[in-house]
Amino acid sequence: MKVSHFLVASAGVALAACQPSSGQETAAVSAQPMHSEGHALAQAACAGCHSIEPVGLSPNPQAPEWPVIANTRGLTRETLTNWLVEAHNYPEQMDFYLEDDEVEQLVDYMLTLQSDDYHPPY
Known part of the structure; x- marks a missing residue:
């Protein structure tokens, strides 16, 4: 099975479990930027090893956190x-x-993790 087929199935399951319970949460979900597809894909394919969120440590200590990658000097699209x-x-x-x-999708999402005032967590 190609990763893309697995990812589509996994992302659908993961997203189905994340249904908002209040109107306030619904508004926040609908206001998410277009890169949410990249986030869902990263969650399904990469989050087992990497921290893909703006803050947090990777589950696998040898896998760099995505903000560290995104803020690597000289990194471009x-x-x-x-x-x-x-x-x-x-x-x-x-x-x-x-x-x-x-x-x-992954590049679009990863680039949202870039920050002018980024400081590595360690």
Whole structure:
């Protein structure tokens, strides 16, 4: 099974479990930016090892937190896209294939984690 098929199924299950319970939460959910697809994909495919949220430590201490990656000096949309497309760059644990639209979604989300006043957690 390709990762993309697994991710679509996993993301659907994960999102179905996150139904808001009040009108206030519904307003917050509907106001989420377009990169929420990238967040859902990251949650399904990457969060087992990486912290994909703006704050938090990765479940796998050897997997860098996404804000650390996103705020790496010199990182651009192009360099991040190229790294994600070139599967031979991945560590062995990350050996999977991403469709072009999945790469774009992940890059879009990861770039939202960039901050001018970012300070690494350690």
